[in-house]
Structures are given as structure tokens and as C-alpha cells.
Amino acid sequence: MTAGSGARPLLLRCRTLLAHADAVPLEDAGVLVADGTVVRVAPFADLAGDVPADRTVTLDGTVLPAFIDAHSHLRGLPLAEQGVADACLEVWVVRLTGTTALDPHDDALVAAAELAATGVTTVQAIHHTFAPPDEYAAGVHAVVSALEKAGLRAELALGLTDQSEFLPERAPAAWPGAERLAAPERGVAPAGFPGLFASTAAGLHGTRRVRLGVAPVAPQWCSDAALAALRRCVAGGLRVHTHLLESRRQRAWSAEGDPMKMLDRSGLLGPELSAAHGVWLTEAEIRLLARRGAALVHCATSNRRLGSGDAPVRAWVDAGVNVALGLDSQHESAPDMFAEMRAALATAERAGGPLTPREVLRMATEGGAAATGHAGRLGRIAPGHRADLIAVASRPGRGDVADRIVYEAVRADVADVFSAGRRLVESGVALCRTETDAARTRLRATLAADQAARAARLAALSAHEERLRGLLTGVEA
Ligand SMILES: [Zn+2]
Incomplete structure (x- = not known):
């Protein structure tokens, strides 16, 4: 019972x-x-x-x-277990390409159970892989089944991009093999996004606690055509979640232009949108977000770990933007929503616009509800x-x-x-603990089996990090 x-x-x-x-x-x-x-x-x-x-x-x-984690990647194990150390966002994202692929069900089950243990009952997550359509849909279905087992309510935003996420668009092939990063194999072109979304959703009848939405992942990682395709999904009643201006370099990342202008001209900047990070938004952009009814998700711990900067959250609140909190799967051992609230307080202090404890508690609860489409519920x-x-x-x-x-x-x-x-x-004690423990054991066995190969991949990537940092100095706002 x-x-x-x-x-x-x-x-x-x-x-x-x-x-x-x-x-x-x-x-x-x-x-x-x-x-x-x-x-x-x-x-x-x-x-x-x-x-x-x-x-x-x-x-x-x-x-x-209960808390709402409004920005997650449903990563069950800390990245330290994969040997990925913190770095600036752009270098860190390249390191992610060397990690071991984990079973999506087990990864999401452990992530969801760990979130429940810190009092989170609703999570908004981006599901993002470059898998071909069948594999992509199967991955989504595995994640949904894990979320249901753990009893979490979720807004699962399907990430779809069509531009380079790993190297600045203007960067030439920087080292042997870099072209694979600059243009990773993608399973589907923008014209196929609505169809992929529909076929993925079709296999999920009867799921009421997990809702699917769409995610450009970040505007600068999409062409205008890709954003337009996502807009067609949103017109059908879906919510949209994205990363937005997490690092300063993202301003000048893409030849398509400025991320905020891209979002605005795509029609995605509205009340269905919640955007994570937003560290580098200007005052005018913050006011625009408020006018459009879009929400911002503050990821204080993640921003600190990836050197993204201190978001001016006081200014967001004062402008009337709805603000939520996101753990961003960036825990060192296990996710802790209380530590995240304290990180939000500390960030605001450093940014020169303090918040009160009750304000950050509101972000972790009602703010999260509004940012995930659950205001009033x-x-x-x-x-x-x-x-x-x-x-x-x-x-x-x-x-x-x-x-x-x-x-x-x-x-x-x-x-x-x-x-x-x-x-x-x-x-x-989590009621799904036995299954979660078994899933965690399987994940660690997968990591152990790939340990030597993963170390070699990460070492090969790290050999290019100086070159990568050099490329990035040309990509500044
Ligand atoms: Zn994220």
C-alpha cells in the first residue's frame, strides 16, 4: 500500500x-x-x-x-569517479567526451534516488545524446522507467542540437581527431526533430509523472533552423529548457549570433522557457526575460566548479524574474539541496546583492514549481x-x-x-534502496571495466588542452 x-x-x-x-x-x-x-x-x-x-x-x-531541482543531467555517479576534474566549462565539456558511457536506466535510477534522499521530488533534466533515433528513444524510455521506479516527478527535456558544442565554430581542426569533436556524428537533422520527439513520446503512454519537453541544450549549439524546429514542438504545448550564457565565451561562440538574440528571434523566449545558469545576462536581457515570463535556474555550485562566475541573482529577483535552483548533477559525493541553498546565499553575497535564507528556500520550492510548469500545484x-x-x-x-x-x-x-x-x-531510508544499490554496483563495474581505456582517452584529450585554451582566448565577449 x-x-x-x-x-x-x-x-x-x-x-x-x-x-x-x-x-x-x-x-x-x-x-x-x-x-x-x-x-x-x-x-x-x-x-x-x-x-x-x-x-x-x-x-x-x-x-x-519538497524541493525541486530545476536543472539536472541525471548523472548518478560524481564525475570524479570517471577521473574528470573540474575545469573551465569549455575544457570540461571536451573532457566529458572521454568518459565511459553508462547504462541510461541505472544512471538515472541512482541519480533520482540520490535526489529523493535530499528531499527533491521533482526534477527537470536535459536528456542529451547524439545517438541515432531508435537508440535515442530507447535511452529516453530507460530514463523514464528509472524515474518512475524512484518515484520522482520529472520534466524531461529532450536535447536536440545541430552545431558544434565542443569547439568554437570558427576554430579550424585543432589537432588530429578534433574534427570529430567539431562535428560529432548526429542522428537527426533539424527537420527530423518534431518527428523524433513524436516517436519518442509515442512509446510513453500512461506516464503521468514524467512529462517530455524540448531543449536546444544551449542556443549557440543550434542553427536557427534547429531552433525553429524546436519552436514547432513548443507550439504543440511543450515546455522548453536550456542552458543560457553559462560562460562569457558563449556570447561569441557561434556564427549564428548572440545566444539571447537567437532565442528571441526563434520565438522560444516565453513563459514555457526556463533557462539554467544565465551568469552573463545583461541588465536589459534580465528585464526582457522578466517581461516574457521566462524563468531562470540558478546553479551556484556548478558555476563555481566550472569557473563560470557569480550570477547576479539579486538583480534577477528585483527585476521580477522567477528564480529556481538547479544542482546540475555537479555533486562531489552526493547531491545536497541544503548545501546548494547555502551556495546560492554565498554567491549572492560575493556578487554584491545578498539574498535572505527564505528567498533561497522559495527558489528551491515555489520558484522551482514555476520554472517547471507546476505553479500552484x-x-x-x-x-x-x-x-x-x-x-x-x-x-x-x-x-x-x-x-x-x-x-x-x-x-x-x-x-x-x-x-x-x-x-x-x-x-x-529510500524505499527503492535495494534496486538502487544494485544499479550503482553495475555502474561501478562498467567504470572499472573501462578504466584503462578511459584513462587513455582522457590523457589524449588533456594533451590538447593548451591548444584548446589558446583557441578559446579568441572567443570572448
Ligand atoms: Zn547543465
């Missing part, structure tokens, strides 16, 4: 309830759930008589809305919202409950996780 997902109501008794990022904490509160949706929030004593005792669950600590514990909530162990101390969670909590403090009233984590 999955508690609360069926017809019988479920009553959650919360020692402390923080119903949303701006809420006053309530002591001994009750949350009544039916059909996966919150029906009432009231003092526990007012609700206790409505539900049989065997349908009441007591949650210690502080209960708050996720991000709060309130009637009409899905019952996605977490219980975080209390630490002794004084002061505002929200402040303490943002400043002090860690991943291991997440005791219970519910999504649409269904329990994903109970007393710190």
Missing part, C-alpha cells in the same frame, strides 16, 4: 510545519491528504477525528514542501497542492525555523519524503 496515494485519506501529524517559504511555523499541525493532494492544513487536534488512527503518520522535526503545503513534502530532523537551537534549515541542515537530516502522498523515503 502506498500511503495516501489511494482513495483512503492520510493524515500527517507534523511537530513543526513550515507550509511555504514565507510561512509562520505551526506547532503540532495536521496535513490531510486525499488522492495525493493536500485537502486541509489545520491544528492536528482539529483533524484527528476525521481519519482512523492507522491512517495517521507522525513526522518529527520540521515538515516543509507544487512548492507549498496548501489545499489543492500535491502532497510533496519532507520532514527534516530538528537541530537544537534558537531563531527562525526557515533560517536554521537553510543555514544548518544537511542531506542526512532528511528523514521522510512524500510525493503526491506516496512515501519515497522513510526514516532516512
Whole structure:
């Protein structure tokens, strides 16, 4: 029986309830759930008589809305396990081409379970491979099945590009073999994007918790024709997710022009769009994003690790842009949404426009809901919202409950996780742990089998890094 997902109501008794990022904490509160949706929030004593005792669950600590990771690549293992060290974004992306390909189901299952363990119940991810159509669709189906096993709700944006992502377009072949990076084999041309999307989606009937969207991955990695093809998908009601101006060099990457201008003329810059990073947006562009109703996803840890810079998030908020947080699969050991909130605070401080703990908590909850097309349904514990909530162990101390969670909590403090009233984590243990552990073991066996070959590939790439850095100095805004 999955508690609360069926017809019988479920009553959650919360020692402390923080119903949303701006809420006053309530002591001994009750949350009544039916059909996966919150029906009432009231003092526990007012609700206790409505539900049989065997349908009441007591949650210690502080209960708050579950988190939304609004930008992910569903990478199960940290890249350090592949021997990929941090570098500036453009060098790092080239290093990724030397990594070992992992089973998409196992990778996504581990990633999803690790996210659930840090209180994330909804993830927005980009699925991006250069595989031919059949293999591409099979990869998407494997990821969707893993997400469903882990119980995560997902916005899965299908990445489709048609320009070089690894070397600046104007760079000549820089070393033997570099032309393969400059023009990687692609399974499908822009005219085929809508068809590939339709055939991939056709195999997913009956999936309600995973929705497919589209992703140019980054505007400068697409031709105008590719963006136009994606626009036709969006006209059919899909959401769009992208990387946007993550590094300064992306301004001048493509002969097609400036990434923001490309997005704008493609018609993709609207309320269906959420864009990750946005570190190098100008003030005028931030205002344009706000006017169009597009959302930005702040990836503070990722931006630091890849040397992308400190995004001016205070300016985004002040301009009226909806802001979410994204972990970007950039964890060092395991993803931690609390650490990410603190990284967002630290970034804002460094950028000279501080944020408050409650503002970053809002980004991790309601901001994420809006950036993934779930405004009014996720991000709060309130009637009409899905019952996605977490219980975080209390630490002794004084002061505002929200402040303490943002400043002090860690991943291991997440005791219970519910999504649409269904329990994903109970007393710190993920309910799909056995399957996840087996998947992790298989992933590590794949890595071990390819260790020597991978090391050789990465060494060959690193021999060209100086040349690559030299090429990049010519690609600056
Ligand atoms: Zn990313």
C-alpha cells in the first residue's frame, strides 16, 4: 500500500510545519491528504477525528514542501569517479567526451534516488545524446522507467542540437581527431526533430509523472533552423529548457549570433522557457526575460566548479524574474539541496546583492514549481497542492525555523519524503534502496571495466588542452 496515494485519506501529524517559504511555523499541525493532494492544513487536534488512527503518520522535526531541482543531467555517479576534474566549462565539456558511457536506466535510477534522499521530488533534466533515433528513444524510455521506479516527478527535456558544442565554430581542426569533436556524428537533422520527439513520446503512454519537453541544450549549439524546429514542438504545448550564457565565451561562440538574440528571434523566449545558469545576462536581457515570463535556474555550485562566475541573482529577483535552483548533477559525493541553498546565499553575497535564507528556500520550492510548469500545484503545503513534502530532523537551537534549515541542515537530516502522498523515503531510508544499490554496483563495474581505456582517452584529450585554451582566448565577449 502506498500511503495516501489511494482513495483512503492520510493524515500527517507534523511537530513543526513550515507550509511555504514565507510561512509562520505551526506547532503540532495536521496535513490531510486525499488522492495525493493536500485537502486541509489545520491544528492536528482539529483533524484527528476525521481519519482512523492507522491512517495517521507522525513526522518529527520540521515538515516543509519538497524541493525541486530545476536543472539536472541525471548523472548518478560524481564525475570524479570517471577521473574528470573540474575545469573551465569549455575544457570540461571536451573532457566529458572521454568518459565511459553508462547504462541510461541505472544512471538515472541512482541519480533520482540520490535526489529523493535530499528531499527533491521533482526534477527537470536535459536528456542529451547524439545517438541515432531508435537508440535515442530507447535511452529516453530507460530514463523514464528509472524515474518512475524512484518515484520522482520529472520534466524531461529532450536535447536536440545541430552545431558544434565542443569547439568554437570558427576554430579550424585543432589537432588530429578534433574534427570529430567539431562535428560529432548526429542522428537527426533539424527537420527530423518534431518527428523524433513524436516517436519518442509515442512509446510513453500512461506516464503521468514524467512529462517530455524540448531543449536546444544551449542556443549557440543550434542553427536557427534547429531552433525553429524546436519552436514547432513548443507550439504543440511543450515546455522548453536550456542552458543560457553559462560562460562569457558563449556570447561569441557561434556564427549564428548572440545566444539571447537567437532565442528571441526563434520565438522560444516565453513563459514555457526556463533557462539554467544565465551568469552573463545583461541588465536589459534580465528585464526582457522578466517581461516574457521566462524563468531562470540558478546553479551556484556548478558555476563555481566550472569557473563560470557569480550570477547576479539579486538583480534577477528585483527585476521580477522567477528564480529556481538547479544542482546540475555537479555533486562531489552526493547531491545536497541544503548545501546548494547555502551556495546560492554565498554567491549572492560575493556578487554584491545578498539574498535572505527564505528567498533561497522559495527558489528551491515555489520558484522551482514555476520554472517547471507546476505553479500552484507544487512548492507549498496548501489545499489543492500535491502532497510533496519532507520532514527534516530538528537541530537544537534558537531563531527562525526557515533560517536554521537553510543555514544548518544537511542531506542526512532528511528523514521522510512524500510525493503526491506516496512515501519515497522513510526514516532516512529510500524505499527503492535495494534496486538502487544494485544499479550503482553495475555502474561501478562498467567504470572499472573501462578504466584503462578511459584513462587513455582522457590523457589524449588533456594533451590538447593548451591548444584548446589558446583557441578559446579568441572567443570572448
Ligand atoms: Zn547543465
